[in-house]
Amino acid sequence: MNRSLTCIVCPNGCTITAELDEHGAVCALSGAACPRGEAYARQEIERPMRMIASSVRVTGGAAPLVSVRMTKPIPKGEIMRVMEAIRSASVPAPVAAGDVIIADVLGLGSDVIATRSIDQKAV
Amino acid sequence: MRTIRHDAVIIGGGPAGLAAAAELDRLGVHDVLVIEREKQPGGILRQCIHEGFGLARYGEALSGPEYAQRLIDELTSRGMKVMTDTTVLSLSQDRALTVVSREGIARIEAGAVILAMGCRERTRGALAIPGERPAGVYTAGVAQAYMNLYNRMIGRRAVILGSGDIGMIMARRLTLEGAQVEGVYEIMDTPSGLPRNISQCLDDYGIPLNLSHTITEIHGGARVTGVTVSAVDAQLKPVPGTQRYIPCDTVILSVGLIPENELSLEAGIALDPRTRGALVDEHLQTGCPGVFAAGNVLHVHDLADDASLEAEAAARSAAAYLRGELPCCGVSVVCGAGVRYALPQRVSGGQDVPLALRVSRAMGPCSIVLRQAGREIGRKRVIRALPAEMIHVTLKADQIGGCEEIEVSAE
Numbered sequence: 001m002n003r004s005l006t007c008i009v010c011p012n013g014c015t016i017t018a019e020l021d022e023h024g025a026v027c028a029l030s031g032a033a034c035p036r037g038e039a040y041a042r043q044e045i046e047r048p049m050r051m052i053a054s055s056v057r058v059t060g061g062a063a064p065l066v067s068v069r070m071t072k073p074i075p076k077g078e079i080m081r082v083m084e085a086i087r088s089a090s091v092p093a094p095v096a097a098g099d100v101i102i103a104d105v106l107g108l109g110s111d112v113i114a115t116r117s118i119d120q121k122a123v
Numbered sequence: 124m125r126t127i128r129h130d131a132v133i134i135g136g137g138p139a140g141l142a143a144a145a146e147l148d149r150l151g152v153h154d155v156l157v158i159e160r161e162k163q164p165g166g167i168l169r170q171c172i173h174e175g176f177g178l179a180r181y182g183e184a185l186s187g188p189e190y191a192q193r194l195i196d197e198l199t200s201r202g203m204k205v206m207t208d209t210t211v212l213s214l215s216q217d218r219a220l221t222v223v224s225r226e227g228i229a230r231i232e233a234g235a236v237i238l239a240m241g242c243r244e245r246t247r248g249a250l251a252i253p254g255e256r257p258a259g260v261y262t263a264g265v266a267q268a269y270m271n272l273y274n275r276m277i278g279r280r281a282v283i284l285g286s287g288d289i290g291m292i293m294a295r296r297l298t299l300e301g302a303q304v305e306g307v308y309e310i311m312d313t314p315s316g317l318p319r320n321i322s323q324c325l326d327d328y329g330i331p332l333n334l335s336h337t338i339t340e341i342h343g344g345a346r347v348t349g350v351t352v353s354a355v356d357a358q359l360k361p362v363p364g365t366q367r368y369i370p371c372d373t374v375i376l377s378v379g380l381i382p383e384n385e386l387s388l389e390a391g392i393a394l395d396p397r398t399r400g401a402l403v404d405e406h407l408q409t410g411c412p413g414v415f416a417a418g419n420v421l422h423v424h425d426l427a428d429d430a431s432l433e434a435e436a437a438a439r440s441a442a443a444y445l446r447g448e449l450p451c452c453g454v455s456v457v458c459g460a461g462v463r464y465a466l467p468q469r470v471s472g473g474q475d476v477p478l479a480l481r482v483s484r485a486m487g488p489c490s491i492v493l494r495q496a497g498r499e500i501g502r503k504r505v506i507r508a509l510p511a512e513m514i515h516v517t518l519k520a521d522q523i524g525g526c527e528e529i530e531v532s533a534e
């Protein structure tokens with residue numbers, strides 16, 4: 001059986017074709033322009049992982065939100081649960097880019113970190 | 124009116140403007156002024172909180188704000204500053220600018236100018252969908268700014284018109300925030316955004332992409348209550364009998380970006396009807412001597428990395444111009460079959476030039492061919508060519524003979 005994937009690692013977006021055996025394991029890959037794409041395709045077939053970006057509420061800040069991202073990809077099936085955790089979080093200002101907002105979210109081994117700095121609201 | 128003078132003035136503090144400023148400083152042009160109308164530099168990147176920027180430049184997948192911060196940090200470490208909260212109102216042929224800020228109006232004379240004003244979104248007005256004009260219709264970039272900068276949820280049930288990247292990114296963002304995205308409707312038979320965004324923003328969340336479909340009517344009084352969608356034929360005309368009503372409270376338009384060239388037009392700078400940006404030579408110099416253009420103001424880029432690279436090239440040209448060293452460019456570059464636009468539109472023949480182009484329709488394995496007076500002078504094979512993906516080809520100086528025009532085609 002063949003499965004066709006779009007590599008999302010870089011903007012080239014190569015179309016990768018994976019040949020699978022009867023157990024669904026990868027026996028051959030074609031179409032990836034680089035090794036990162038092959039690693040992506042194997043991962044995607046075994047256990048798809050994703051990065052997500054969102055924002056977290058800030059209290060007492062110059063802006064109401066701070067943008068955040070994960071430090072490592074999380075299993076695709078956990079995205080909505082991680083989003084719940086992100087939605088219910090809030091941080092007091094000031095926030096610096098790189099600050100850990102939620103450490104090891106849901107025990108998945110990935111931190112939620114701030115991607116910009118938010119100053120305290122001027123009084 | 125106050126008058127000040129600077130060697131180089133950059134209009135716009137997005138990735139293009141910031142990268143150009145750092146490059147000028149690196150080249151020994153230290154009297155540089157970057158003017159940005161927003162309160163903070165960074166341009167469109169400030170609202171692009173998703174990751175995927177900077178793979179080529181920094182070897183990391185950064186979010187938009189992080190990418191902007193890298194560029195800002197670089198300027199700070201060089202002791203350079205961006206003049207924020209200041210808008211350029213006009214530009215003249217002799218490179219005099221009028222700017223307005225809280226301090227009032229000032230006149231600035233520049234040795235060289237780099238245009239880096241970015242682009243704006245096409246709006247529904249430009250497309251004229253019949254129906255009511257209820258609230259709940261947003262362009263994708265405005266929806267993105269509301270959600271990512273101002274914490275305003277824009278709706279619970281959305282339909283997206285157009286398959287541009289920003290629309291697809293917003294489809295994912297809305298889904299993650301708990302809204303229902305009914306689908307993306309694209310009038311053309313090929314998507315206008317990148318394949319990776321179709322995969323990671325739509326397919327991942329089961330959002331259908333309907334090609335050759337459009338919204339034929341928007342319903343609602345005060346607020347959107349639904350849309351009518353129809354299939355379209357090869358002439359892009361709605362096919363009778365295919366109409367379907369979809370209830371929704373939000374319509375997001377992701378129907379394209381247009382370079383922001385009000386200032387350029389007023390300065391009498393000629394634009395290319397294909398790119399909607401300035402006509403430029405291999406130095407990225409516009410028709411007005413000493414005025415250069417780079418980034419989304421020149422042509423719409425998919426990648427911030429490409430925009431900043433282009434801006435660095437413009438900065439090198441501006442530095443050479445200030446030294447009085449720019450050779451003139453007499454050879455035209457024109458578009459042949461299958462090519463929507465190619466840039467720069469004029470070259471000198473004296474040096475190798477990277478050409479940027481887009482094809483007009485999706486093609487499988489094909490070649491980008493460069494010809495001068497019928498003679499092939501360059502060829503690049505690609506495994507696929509999509510209008511959504513910019514293609515780069517090098518035009519080799521030693522292949523150019525004479526000053527007949529060079530034609531770029533996809534075959």
Ligand SMILES: Cc1cc2nc3c(=O)[nH]c(=O)nc-3n(C[C@H](O)[C@H](O)[C@H](O)COP(=O)(O)OP(=O)(O)OC[C@H]3O[C@@H](n4cnc5c(N)ncnc54)[C@H](O)[C@@H]3O)c2cc1C
Nearest residue numbers: 135137138139160166167175211240241289418419426427
């Ligand atoms: C929603 C979206 C998603 C994207 N996703 C990706 C991605 O995943 N990866 C990637 O690599 N790239 C991505 N891009 C592309 C990339 O962000 C752009 O190509 C890049 O930002 C263009 O930079 P720029 O400096 O030309 O324009 P901009 O970032 O638009 O900056 C132009 C600046 O000029 C200022 N300005 C305009 N007119 C004036 C004036 N008259 N006076 C003073 N200032 C003025 C504006 O305020 C603005 O700050 C995305 C773009 C968008 C819109």
Ligand code: SF4
Nearest residue numbers: 007010013014034037
């Ligand atoms: S295979 Fe390599 S080049 Fe192709 S999209 Fe993936 S990472 Fe990019």
